[in-house]
Amino acid sequence: MAILEVYAYPDDRLRNPAAEVTEFDESLGQLVDDLFETLYVTNSIGLCAQQTPDQRAVLVIDVSSDKSAPQHFVNPEILSASAPGLVEETCLSVPDYKASVWRKTKLRVRAQNRTGDTFEKDLSGMEAVCLQHEMDHLQGKLFVDRLSWWRRWRFRQKRAA
Ligand code: NI
Secondary structure, eight states, X not given: OOOOOOOOTTOGGGGSOOBOOOOOSHXXXXXXXXXXXXXXXXXXXXXXXXXXXXXBSEEEEOOSXXXXXXXXXXXXXXXXXXXXXXXXXXXXXXXXXXXXXXXXXXXXXXXXXXXXXXXXXXXXXHHXXXXXXXXXXXXXXXXXXXXXXXXHXXXXXXXXX
16 A cells, blocks of 8 residues: 555646556556545545546545545446535645535446446435546546636636735
8 A cells, every 4th residue: 555646736737637447457456545545644535546646547435534435436437417516625636725616416427446347326415526526637627627717716816826
């Protein structure tokens, strides 16, 4: 296990799209373990490989308060989404900033696990929100990209100061 380097805004590497996973080997399992270790050591609820030097399409989430609900998703895709809500988010790659963004609070997702088995799952509430946030990372997108133009402008002013 290892704690991974996590890129921070405005690092351009956060903008690279993730690469689809085609090899379900030991190194993929290692990546999933390392993502969880990094998630827990930073007290986060979601982390995407794309935020680290590994660009494979893998993300982990655990929205529980006692590390009891670890879930990992490889090559995830959202099959359906409903029930929009305005939810306050933070991001390990955007330190010291929180803002509310619109997300769907009910999702059906298809993904693979670390051994390559495909599964489908329904997520709701914070789990659904967290998964969407991490899936944005897979496309090189950050939650601050979803703010209204004037809040984005204020965010950039603050960061430039
Ligand atoms: Ni994030």
